[in-house]
Amino acid sequence: MSETSAEDRIWTVPNLLSFLRLLGVPVFLWLVLGPKEDGWAIGVLAVAGFTDWLDGKIARAFHQTSRLGRLIDPAADKLYVFSTIFALLVREIIPWWLVAAILLREAFVGCSILVLRKYGYRALQVHFLGKAAMFNLMYAFPLLFLASHVGWYADIAQIVGWAFALWGTGLYWWAGVLYVVQVRQLVTEAKKE
Template sequence: MSETSAEDRIWTVPNLLSFLRLLGVPVFLWLILGPKADGWAIALLAVAGFTDWLDGKIARAFNQTSRLGRLIDPAADKLYVFSTIVGLLLRDVIPWWLVAVILGRELFVVSFAPVLRKHGYKALQVHFLGKAAMFCLMYAFPLLFLASHTGWYADISRVAGWAFALWGTGLYWWAGLLYVVQVRQLVADAKKE
């Protein structure tokens, strides 16, 4: 199998895991906003976080990386973060300012897409800091959700959840700023040619 055809693969285990994560997004929103089945919603978030880690491990270990995987994996991550912050905001679990800071970063990064396209680039590779930020946020939200309940675990979950949320948000913005540096370098290189 040539390298080009390997990159064009669709039916891989990592892609299947990413598709399943995508299918879980509306289920999560229904669980949190409809029947308010919080236990199932938290379990679904935990499974989504685990499969996010697992699909990357499998892709690298078994040479199952693909163009589609590089597209749907971050898309699934972003949809989970977006749906989770909206659901938790509507349930009064997280404050509006956290949602504004996270969505503000997304709008900031997306605003550079026309510049990339103008110079012939589609998208940049996801930076390690972006992955670390997503990791933190994927752990923060279930913990903050647990913290909104009563029980022995609530205080522990609140402290750990806010630690992950603040670290994740900070890293998310840092990765966004690095993205801008990358875009500026690409534009400068394109102008030299």
């Protein structure tokens, strides 16, 4: 199989895991906003986090990386983040300023992607800091759900959840700034040519 055809594969195990993760988004939202089954919702988030880790491991170990996988994997991550912060905001578990900080960062990076495309580049590879930020946020949200309940674990979940949320948001912005710096370098080089 040639390198080009391998990149164009659709039916791979990592892509299947990413598709399943995408299907979990509406289930998660329904659980949180409908019957308010937070335990099941946290389970969906946990499975999503595990499959996010697993699809990357499988893709690298078995050479199943693909163009589609590079699109749907981060898309699924972002959908989980957006749906989770939306649900947490609607349930009044997190304040609007945290949601604004995350959404403003997305707009900030989104504008740089438009600039990249104008100069003929595709989106850049996800930076390690971006992955670390997503890791922190994906841990923060279930903990903040737990913190909204009454129980011996609520105070601990609140402290640790907010630590992950703040650290994750900071890393998310830092990764965004690094992304924009890379975009600026590419655009500067493109203008010289």
